Amino acid sequence: MRALVIEDERRLAENIATGLQQGGGFAVDIALDGEEGLYNAEASFYDVIVLDLMLPKLSGEEVLKRLRAKGLGCPVLVLTAKEGKNHVVAVLNAGADDYLAKPFDMGELVARAKTVIRRSKGHAASQFTLDTLQLDFNERSVRRASRVLHLTPMEYRVLEYLLLHVGRVVSKTELLEHLYDFNWEKFSNVIEVFISGLRRKIDGEGDVKLLHTLRGHGYSLRLPEAP
Numbered sequence: 001m002r003a004l005v006i007e008d009e010r011r012l013a014e015n016i017a018t019g020l021q022q023g024g025g026f027a028v029d030i031a032l033d034g035e036e037g038l039y040n041a042e043a044s045f046y047d048v049i050v051l052d053l054m055l056p057k058l059s060g061e062e063v064l065k066r067l068r069a070k071g072l073g074c075p076v077l078v079l080t081a082k083e084g085k086n087h088v089v090a091v092l093n094a095g096a097d098d099y100l101a102k103p104f105d106m107g108e109l110v111a112r113a114k115t116v117i118r119r120s121k122g123h124a125a126s127q128f129t130l131d132t133l134q135l136d137f138n139e140r141s142v143r144r145a146s147r148v149l150h151l152t153p154m155e156y157r158v159l160e161y162l163l164l165h166v167g168r169v170v171s172k173t174e175l176l177e178h179l180y181d182f183n184w185e186k187f188s189n190v191i192e193v194f195i196s197g198l199r200r201k202i203d204g205e206g207d208v209k210l211l212h213t214l215r216g217h218g219y220s221l222r223l224p225e226a227p
Helices: 010-024 034-043 060-069 085-093 106-120 153-164 172-179 191-202
Strands: 002-006 027-031 048-052 076-080 098-101 127-130 133-136 141-144 147-149 211-214 218-221
Touching (some): 002 010, 002 034, 010 106, 034 048, 048 060, 048 106, 060 076, 076 085, 098 106, 133 153, 153 172, 172 191, 172 218
C-alpha cells in the first residue's frame, strides 16, 4: 500500500514515513507543505494520506476541503495539535476519516492508517477470509487451511492489496503504483515474480485456485467462477 505524508516538520515526517514502512509495509511519499501535498494527492494514487493541519502555503484543512470538493475519496488521517470537541467535529465534517492528537504513538498511527484503508474498502475487521485463505492485517500473517504461509514482505504486500480489492481485476501498473514510491517504473518487471511466488504458496495441490491472471488485463483474487 502507498501513503502520502503531508507534514512540514521534516524530522517528524521522516519518522512517520519510517514507522509506516517498517510497521505497515507501506511505500511512502513525503510533502513538506500544503501546496506540494495537494499536488501529489491529485497527481498520484494513494491508499491513505496522513495530513498535518498546521502547514505552510496551504493549511491542512484547506487541502482536505479541496480534495473532497474534487471528489477524491482517498482515506485521510489528520494529525492535529489542537484540542477540543468542536475542532474534532469540524475536521471530521470536512472529510477526514480519522484523527490523531499530537503527540501520538507511532504504533497507533500505523494501526489507524490501516484501519481507515480497510474501512474504505468495506473490510472493517482485522481478519479476512476467502475460502480457506486467511489473512490477519494486524499480525501480517497468512494461512491456507491448516498451513502457515511464509511470504516475503513484498509477496505479503501484493496479497494484502489484492485482498482489499477482492474480486476486482488489478492491473500490473496499479500494483506498482501502490507498492512503490514515485520511482515505481524501475520495478516494472518484478510483479510477475511476486505473483508467481504467491500462486505457488497460496494455491497448493488440492486447493481451490484463488489467484487468477487475466492476460493483458492484470490479476484477480477470487473464487473460481462456477462452471
